[in-house]
Amino acid sequence: MALFQKKADYQVDMDHLPQHIAIIMDGNGRWAKKRGLPRTAGHAAGAETFRTVATFAKDIGLQYLTVYAFSTENWKRPPEEVAAIMSLLEKYLHEAIGRMARDKVKMAFFGDLSPLAPKLQTLCHETEEISKGYDGCQVNICLNYGGRDEVMRAAMAYAQACVEGRADPNHLTQEQFGNWLYSAGIPDPDLIIRPSGEQRISNFLLWQCAYAEFYYTDVLWPDFSKDELLKAIASYQNRSRRYGGI
Ligand code: IPE
Numbered sequence: 319m320a321l322f323q324k325k326a327d328y329q330v331d332m333d334h335l336p337q338h339i340a341i342i343m344d345g346n347g348r349w350a351k352k353r354g355l356p357r358t359a360g361h362a363a364g365a366e367t368f369r370t371v372a373t374f375a376k377d378i379g380l381q382y383l384t385v386y387a388f389s390t391e392n393w394k395r396p397p398e399e400v401a402a403i404m405s406l407l408e409k410y411l412h413e414a415i416g417r418m419a420r421d422k423v424k425m426a427f428f429g430d431l432s433p434l435a436p437k438l439q440t441l442c443h444e445t446e447e448i449s450k451g452y453d454g455c456q457v458n459i460c461l462n463y464g465g466r467d468e469v470m471r472a473a474m475a476y477a478q479a480c481v482e483g484r485a486d487p488n489h490l491t492q493e494q495f496g497n498w499l500y501s502a503g504i505p506d507p508d509l510i511i512r513p514s515g516e517q518r519i520s521n522f523l524l525w526q527c528a529y530a531e532f533y534y535t536d537v538l539w540p541d542f543s544k545d546e547l548l549k550a551i552a553s554y555q556n557r558s559r560r561y562g563g564i
């Protein structure tokens with residue numbers, strides 16, 4: 319059994335990692351405030367953390383990483399902050415495309431991309447297209463994503479398919495319904511991590527989180543590290559998942 323041990327604080331069984339980890343990347347604003355910096359500096363630091371954590375996830379052999387980057391509710395923020403987040407995303411995707419052939423990380427986007435700037439939409443599609451054939455780690459970026467929005471869109475698409483005779487309204491399984499979601503074909507998250515001290519779901523993966531294990535930490539996202547990820551995995555490995563059984 320391959321173990322990763324950190325000063326006896328925690329122990330991770332690297333042979334039995336969760337298949338899918340999802341992260342609510344929260345706390346950028348508070349991180350910046352604590353340092354007397356503008357909130358946008360927090361988002362820039364958070365983007366760096368994402369880079370570090372995603373690379374580490376790939377290196378340890380995680381199969382799926384899903385991150386919450388921008389919610390359907392985040393449009394309520396001042397336009398300057400939204401613009402800064404969008405431009406960081408653009409910068410990140412440009413760099414990611416450049417590194418893709420080397421990293422072989424498959425990237426996908428969950429969310430309605432249509433209200434985004436055309437340039438950003440093109441980058442998202444390009445990233446998905448280039449990495450389509452990779453079969454290593456898959457990173458899903460939730461962008462203009464909301465769990466309720468996702469379920470509602472799936473319901474509308476299913477209803478439309480029924481009207482057109484492509485689906486039967488009398489027969490629908492949970493598995494079939496899952497195929498109308500952004501996460502079609504991807505296993506549900508085993509572990510959902512939320513840094514920043516908040517203990518809420520904030521409209522993240524509402525359908526998929528049914529039996530996820532939750533891990534909360536007070537660490538703010540820009541301070542989150544490889545160690546913090548391993549600590550979360552160690553906590554996950556100490557739990558007993560019963561799925562309603564005994
Ligand atoms: C998360 O950090 C980033 C986004 C929601 C886009 P926040 O900006 O929410 O940081 P806090 O919660 O204000 O500290």
Ligand code: IPE
Pocket residue numbers: 342343344345386387388389392516518520
């Ligand atoms: C959740 O964080 C969304 C993202 C991290 C992208 P928020 O900061 O928007 O969540 P609330 O407002 O604290 O619930």
Ligand code: MG
Pocket residue numbers: 344345346
């Ligand atoms: Mg927040």
